[in-house]
Amino acid sequence: MRFKEIGWNGILVRVPEDMRLTRHGGDHREGIFLVGSEDSLIEVSWIPISKKSKSLLEIVDKITNRIKKEAGKKKMDFKIRERHDTVVNDHKAVYLLLDYGVKERYYIWRCPESNRTVAVRFFFRKYDEEARKIIKTLIDTIECHGEKYVWSFMKIRFETPKTFLLNATEIKSTEMNIALLEEKLSTFEERKRSIYVKYFPAANVRFKDTYRNLEEWFKKNYMEEFGKKILKRRKVSFKIKGEKKLGSHTVLIEESKFSATFTRRGKEICSVALWYCPERNRIYLFALYTQVYRPFPFKIRLKAEEHEALFNEILESFRCH
Numbered sequence: 001m002r003f004k005e006i007g008w009n010g011i012l013v014r015v016p017e018d019m020r021l022t023r024h025g026g027d028h029r030e031g032i033f034l035v036g037s038e039d040s041l042i043e044v045s046w047i048p049i050s051k052k053s054k055s056l057l058e059i060v061d062k063i064t065n066r067i068k069k070e071a072g073k074k075k076m077d078f079k080i081r082e083r084h085d086t087v088v089n090d091h092k093a094v095y096l097l098l099d100y101g102v103k104e105r106y107y108i109w110r111c112p113e114s115n116r117t118v119a120v121r122f123f124f125r126k127y128d129e130e131a132r133k134i135i136k137t138l139i140d141t142i143e144c145h146g147e148k149y150v151w152s153f154m155k156i157r158f159e160t161p162k163t164f165l166l167n168a169t170e171i172k173s174t175e176m177n178i179a180l181l182e183e184k185l186s187t188f189e190e191r192k193r194s195i196y197v198k199y200f201p202a203a204n205v206r207f208k209d210t211y212r213n214l215e216e217w218f219k220k221n222y223m224e225e226f227g228k229k230i231l232k233r234r235k236v237s238f239k240i241k242g243e244k245k246l247g248s249h250t251v252l253i254e255e256s257k258f259s260a261t262f263t264r265r266g267k268e269i270c271s272v273a274l275w276y277c278p279e280r281n282r283i284y285l286f287a288l289y290t291q292v293y294r295p296f297p298f299k300i301r302l303k304a305e306e307h308e309a310l311f312n313e314i315l316e317s318f319r320c321h
């Protein structure tokens, strides 16, 4: 069995290659994602640990009570077949085997490093050797905290600082985009940085005439929409900054700079990386957009080197096939 990674909101799991991210919700504080195949379902969820928050056992009881109640409504017998202590990613954890006609397995633990209580729920149509291997692999290798957030899904992978939080996402079979946002507000300054990642599948068919010339492709197919949607500007123009190697791909880098709008004093810089991946037949777009606003008479400082360093760091972390 071959495994692949799914990284989402600071949790990284390894699941069989045929399983897909089917649903997701919430954010880094409190959220959920599901990966599934025809015969199995894995649900990863997390809630914040707060000062008032309950002990792990209380959370375990809450989960079992909820399922017991649901099973009761459907007049199904509910049993806790197994319940014992275990360890996940060096955290003390509880394992549960629940039975209410179907059997579900749970691992629940607290991760103080990410300040979250994490629960992983497994459901298999058939609990066999393969299912056991899936659980073992996931539980043995799950990462619930780390230096950076690893985003890995739809055969794309990149790493971001933990200060960037999920802001918007759209995942369909034909389209994918994700936006992460970091905001720093102080009395006299507003500083925003956003990461935007998108890909365009079936590129050689959809963009027959331009997929080999990304400058042309961008201008013709996406720059205007990008300007409106992401930069909130009707007119944008980009300048070529250069090229970079990413594995076997050549990445085109473009940049756009803006200063004050009519209503606000600010400086903005947006760097865009574009590349065509023949292995997946996708055009990828990664953008970093830095915005700084300050009222008069303060001087507006936008550190272009810092912006560029982060842009390069994230770009180098990309795996696209």
Ligand SMILES: [Zn+2]
Pocket (backbone or CB within 6 Å): 089, 091, 110, 111, 112, 113, 114, 143, 144, 145
């Ligand atoms: Zn952890």
Ligand SMILES: [Zn+2]
Pocket (backbone or CB within 6 Å): 249, 276, 277, 278, 279, 280, 319, 320, 321
């Ligand atoms: Zn690639």
